[in-house]
Amino acid sequence: MSDIFTLNAEVREVAGKGASRRLRREGWVPAIIYGGAKNRKPMSLTLKERELSRALKEEAFYSHVLTINIGDKSEQAILMDIQRSPAKGLPLHADFERVTKTTVVHKRVPLHFINEDKCKAVKLQGGKIQHTATDVEVTCKVGDLPEFIEVDVADLELGAVLHLSDLKLPKGVTLTELNKGESHDVPVVSIAKPAGVDSADEDDDAEAEADSEE
Missing domain, CATH: 2.170.120.20 (Ribosomal protein L25, C-terminal domain)
Structure with a gap:
């Protein structure tokens, strides 16, 4: 398995349903990345809806290590969950877990x-x-x-x-x-x-x- 997918994300400073709805209207998808070393904290992110939707069309995206660029740093992660809108199937929220090659x-x-x-x-x-x-x-x-x-x-x-x-x-x-x-x-x-x-x-x-x- 290879890390053939790269996503660009930004740190999400504002939380809450209202803020999430506003982000979606502007073409962003709220997300979270968690896991990794015990002292690593979860981080709230936003991803471009168009970029994420394009990746979600690829079957391999769901079982590959992903590179997520966050500012000048990058994380290795896998997609753990994706929530979609019932009507159009658009991504509403994504969960990622930090991993290494030896993570079970x-x-x-x-x-x-x-x-x-x-x-x-x-x-x-x-x-x-x-x-x-x-x-x-x-x-x-x-x-x-x-x-x-x-x-x-x-x-x-x-x-x-x-x-x-x-x-x-x-x-x-x-x-x-x-x-x-x-x-x-x-x-x-x-x-x-x-x-x-x-x-x-x-x-x-x-x-x-x-x-x-x-």
Whole structure:
């Protein structure tokens, strides 16, 4: 993971709802940066709405170390939370956490489902891919934080279910939910059977496939 994003910020001197609304009308987004060494205090910031909105359109922005320039200094941080307006989806407030490459974080990363067009259960048996998760929370050092996690569905059979424990993770990365125990091993994706398919139909299909291989 690299620090490919840079944001320019200013220290926010005035707090409160009224001040925040005024900043937004002027094209700024209130933000806060916190964490780091124990003696580091949170700092209120403002960011240009246009610059932040442009960065938020990039999937990688959510899982990369960011450089935030504040005056003549810079901070390394990751985005922890973004609040948006319900109507237009514009950023209203952003939370950043100061980090180093060895900082351990809990962060949600997207799942990329690959080879859906090659899934035999869909192409040959009429199955339907059902996604039950689009992202997962990982625990790792910032330097190991993946941009996304791939889920290959090419070889999934009709009725198959992939759980969190089936995901292939990069070195140094664990799934936060699985760290809580086996009961948190929830489904991620499954191949639903088409309407009208029962066990007898499946047996016939299996027998026909076996005969064709003899």
